[in-house]
Amino acid sequence: xxxxxxxxxxxxxxxxxxxxxxxxxxxxxxxxxxxxxxxxxxxxxxxxxxxxxxxxxxxxxxxxxxxxxxxxxxxxxxxxxxxxxxxxxxxxxxxxxxxxxxxxxxxxxxxxxxxxxxxxxxxxxxxxxxxxxxxxxxxxxxxxxxxxxxxxxxxxxxxxxxxxxxxxxxxxxxxxxxxxxxxxxxxxxxxxxxxxxxxxxxxxxxxxxxxxxxxxxxxxxxxxxxxxxxxxxxxxxxxxxxxxxxxxxxxxxxxxxxxxxxxxxxxxxxxxxxxxxxxxxxxxxxxxxxxxxxxxxxxxxxxxxxxxxxxxxxxxxxxxxxxxxxxxxxxxxxxxxxxxxx
Numbered sequence: 163x164x165x166x167x168x169x170x171x172x173x174x175x176x177x178x179x180x181x182x183x184x185x186x187x188x189x190x191x192x193x194x195x196x197x198x199x200x201x202x203x204x205x206x207x208x209x210x211x212x213x214x215x216x217x218x219x220x221x222x223x224x225x226x227x228x229x230x231x232x233x234x235x236x237x238x239x240x241x242x243x244x245x246x247x248x249x250x251x252x253x254x255x256x257x258x259x260x261x262x263x264x265x266x267x268x269x270x271x272x273x274x275x276x277x278x279x280x281x282x283x284x285x286x287x288x289x290x291x292x293x294x295x296x297x298x299x300x301x302x303x304x305x306x307x308x309x310x311x312x313x314x315x316x317x318x319x320x321x322x323x324x325x326x327x328x329x330x331x332x333x334x335x336x337x338x339x340x341x342x343x344x345x346x347x348x349x350x351x352x353x354x355x356x357x358x359x360x361x362x363x364x365x366x367x368x369x370x371x372x373x374x375x376x377x378x379x380x381x382x383x384x385x386x387x388x389x390x391x392x393x394x395x396x397x398x399x400x401x402x403x404x405x406x407x408x409x410x411x412x413x414x415x416x417x418x419x420x421x422x423x424x425x426x427x428x429x430x431x432x433x434x435x436x437x438x439x440x441x442x443x444x445x446x447x448x449x450x451x452x453x454x455x456x457x458x459x460x461x462x463x464x465x466x467x468x469x470x471x472x473x474x475x476x477x478x479x480x481x482x483x484x485x486x487x488x489x490x491x492x493x494x495x496x497x498x499x500x501x502x503x504x
Contacts (some may be wrong), residue, residue, distance in 0.1 A: 168297040186482030205250040226415035237303025245270035260315035289357025300353030304365035305342035347390035362401040369406015383400035403473035427480025442474035455491040
């Protein structure tokens with residue numbers, strides 16, 4: 163194995179214990195994060211201030227020694243850079259002015275990456291400051307998931323506004339997804355050029371789509387992002403995370419071309435093992451097991467390692483760590499993974 167276990171796993175190699183990191187590992191469950199969040203003012207100020215963003219990205223690495231750090235930012239900085247208003251309200255989440263058909267052609271393509279320059283500066287600083295053995299992950303939101311927030315103006319339980327928009331105005335919706343795919347691909351390429359070792363595409367709302375919509379709105383735009391990134395940075399691993407894809411996970415890697423599959427906690431481990439036979443996987447501990455701790459956590463960790471530890475695996479949660487999670491439970495999880503023996 164080379165110095166970065168995370169990248170070796172993405173190349174298809176097996177290590178036991180596997181490399182480990184957590185989605186949302188820099189966040190509100192950490193007291194040091196909450197301190198920086200107060201100093202930053204707004205959440206967007208935290209994302210766009212490299213001093214703050216670097217610090218909160220490094221915090222979980224210092225505490226837990228994860229094998230990978232992920233850039234601290236948000237999937238909605240892309241529509242914000244495209245000229246859409248955005249704010250984050252405590253207890254509510256992101257809020258935007260809902261996007262209409264007439265607004266799509268007015269998205270401000272020019273100047274996007276100048277507005278995202280602080281993010282690229284954060285990546286550059288992180289690569290200099292991270293331990294050499296720690297990989298750095300860049301990321302973006304998948305076009306479908308980003309579009310759901312743009313159209314509804316906020317998160318909704320089943321993303322009905324975006325689904326209705328897509329079915330009622332298919333040409334306009336396809337145009338929006340194409341614009342987001344092009345912008346997101348360039349965003350990832352610039353993160354790679356700034357120092358990201360791998361990138362992840364988060365499709366947090368893939369699980370609300372029917373089969374035809376999944377192919378058109380989830381897989382097709384992600385395939386376009388992968389194509390554009392590979393055309394210019396062919397060796398960089400790409401992780402796709404279509405949360406809730408269920409049976410549709412099986413064709414997702416082949417259709418999109420992603421290097422590795424991020425799996426949510428609802429996917430049976432037997433199915434995860436079948437997917438692992440085709441390439442690297444990442445996941446998929448239920449975040450509620452981490453929140454509960456104790457026996458629930460231990461059994462969840464052990465089952466994943468027993469079923470998936472013999473192939474290329476990156477140990478992770480099946481979604482982000484929750485703000486209420488005790489730090490001691492994260493310590494226990496990391497210890498359980500790293501002290502495991504076959």
